[in-house]
Amino acid sequence: MKKAIIILTIVALIAPMALFAQGSKEASGPITIKFWTHEDVNRNPLELQYIAEFEAANPNVKVEYTTQASGKMADIVQTAFAANQGPTIFNLPISDEYAYIVNGRVAPVDAKAAGYADYQAIKSAYVDGTLDSVTVDGKIYGLPLELTNWAILLNKGIFRDAGLDPNKDYPKTWEDMVAVSEKIIQRDGDIITRRGFDFRYGYYLEWLVPMVEQLGGKLISDDGKTAIVGDDAWLKVLTFMQQWGPNGKNLGSSTYTAARKLFNKNNGDIAMALTGYYQTARISEENPEFYASGDLMVIPFPQFKDAVKEVANCYYGHFYMVNAQASKAEQEAAWKLIGYLLSHGDEYLDKAALPQPTKKLFESPEYKAKPYTDVFSADMEKAHIMYYSENSAEMQKLLKSAVESVMLSGVSPEKALATLKASAQELIDEN
Template identity: 30%
Template sequence: MLRCGRLAAGAVAVLAISFVVGLPRGADVSPAAAAVAGWVLPTGPVTLTEWDGGDGTKSALLRELIADYEKLHPNVKVNFETDVKSLKVAAAIAAGTAPEIFEASDANLQKYIAAKAVEPLPPAAWGQSSVDGVLALYLPHVLDAVTAGHSLYAVPDQLNAHSLYINNRMFRAAGLDPAKGAPKTWDDVARLNKILTKKQGDRVTQKGFEFRYICDDGHWQAHVFHILVYQAGGDVIKDGKPVFNSEAGLKALTTWKSLVVAPAVTSNTCSSPYQDFAVEQDAMTFAGPHVGKIVEQINPAMKGNYTVVPLPQMRPDHPATLIYSFNWTVNARASAAQKRVAWDLIHFMSSKPEMWWQRIQFLQGTRGWLTMPVARNTPFMSAFTHDLSVGRPLGRTTYYADLQTIIARMVDRVILKDVDPKTALAEASDEFTRAISK
């Protein structure tokens, strides 16, 4: 316990130093500075379209930022469209009607990069002379997932690392302190599950912690599997090939199995995955920084009723979690003038991290602002930044969608059908090998 705490303190210290180092460069990022570095914008009229996959509050913020940008650049007109799901983006790219700016998850981005559908980011738009310069504006590794070769292809509008959310009331009712009694390891979680799970007859009325199973595009299963494999010291994908059929993979699945309570007892859905935590059926859940607001939206009584701590670990001396992102990308088929304005607009929108945090609790992983008072005074920020600092991206493959359904199937087999984890791992590895050979 003690060692673990010291380590966490160490990690925070390292992080703090990196912020300070990053600060000078982070601070001079502004459109004006960018213009100084020679990023010349077209002066004639330019019309752009931006599609975003996000929801109400996010689109309100984006509309506002776009309006501000249009005020600064009267020659630019931006058509903004919200609620655009990836299906529509794919169809539009195929038909050549995709907009100049569209949102892409890091998982899909690798595919777009491989097909040259998206444009590499020009460092000059960020006032930098090289890609390394732009990378230095962000926390270490948070842009790994949007980099290919020596090029950067996007920056995140939303960057998440999974942390652990704890329900204060339910913890206190069980005689636990939400902060001090928070689990540090998955073994702790399994122990707490015994205390926090309540039944009436056969009926489970309350759970401690449960991973999410329902919703089988495999999104959540793949996330959890990545986290557990990383924590066990392994890798999911290496050089595009599956490497999860390993000791680490096995450890991941056995740990997973030790945490099962009652997978069927859930009201979570694909489009509302935090339902169980929000309505206080589950005392804990794993989620990113943006989820507090969602939980409060579902159940206003959750306001002030939760605590966020770093995600439990397998080996606390080697902490790891998963980071994933949604990103602004620029269509490779846009005209040269449109591309210039598009990147400038993205730079403008991504240079207001405090606004993104205060308004909709989105983190974007830039260094500078985390040392500002607004960030430091934000509750649980240390937990979020800790998890960001130990986060690693999803397995890098142009077949990520294949991978996540294969992982989901493997997890279903092990958890719901009680198949031997070794067999399931071998089968899944074969399936993925077949999928990438198609």
């Protein structure tokens, strides 16, 4: 009996290892591509249509297209990769994707399969610098689905309702933003019922870092050895956030519904939201009346009055990448599909408001003639790509903790900065 139990235990312990172990695959016969991407009400139908066309032209390829909420994508993809069950094609923001490149989890672009002669042809097709974040040791590991920066979407109707002229009174500086928000905001006692503007909480690498940079601070020093450079700049931004929150001027907080979600509804809840060009297509889809009303306006990312440098919101890329553990045949088919999808850059722009940073598109009169692209393009000139590294997620979390502690937990900006400095330094020292 004891023997039986021992054998049974050993089998039970070894079985999972056999079940979960998996090396790289070599496919034969029909090819199945698992394609995981985030939900986008405008882009997903478009891609399904291209996939159907691709499958018709390549009958040996079957594409399983799966969409997930964008906030969940990073966890889902990573968990799948950890179990060696990652999708063949996926996309994430570059801050999440970079770890896949440095850990050898994604395959370099197969230039020929993607429709290019070689890497030089790919580089020539895209706006200078846009592939830098996915280029390691001369190899390109992803092709951009979109290159996005955020500006401020403004609802003119709410401005007028608050007695403001949106064309003259829109906020140019962060100090203006506070003053304008104080004029627009409506409260029932302490509870806000209408906000002027609110930040995009949780995405601090994208908008908090440029605010600090406007004042001369930096996230990481140029030599990459020191974290959180320029105490005065960081202190001013943390104090600004403290004053913005419920324990200061009570102009907004992360505990209210996300500004960009309310903005589309145009139901008098919020006048301004920080978001990308893609939001215009979502408004057009979700609330065509508002889109057509002429009350939608886009303004540049504000600067501090005493800014020493003009810096706009960081831009980020979503790159399509291919799993290095997929078979060669699957990788080739995957790059062929990606090449086919991205060859429709004009339609991604038209139907989903997703600008792919090809020279052809960015320099086209059609792109320049699109409403609001002028503001986003001008801001992009003043911006740089967001911080990306293997530890981006940890850095994002440290910034989140610092902002939350001053806004919500009553921690002084000085103490929050000291904690942030120590943790961020430890993080970059560890890597």
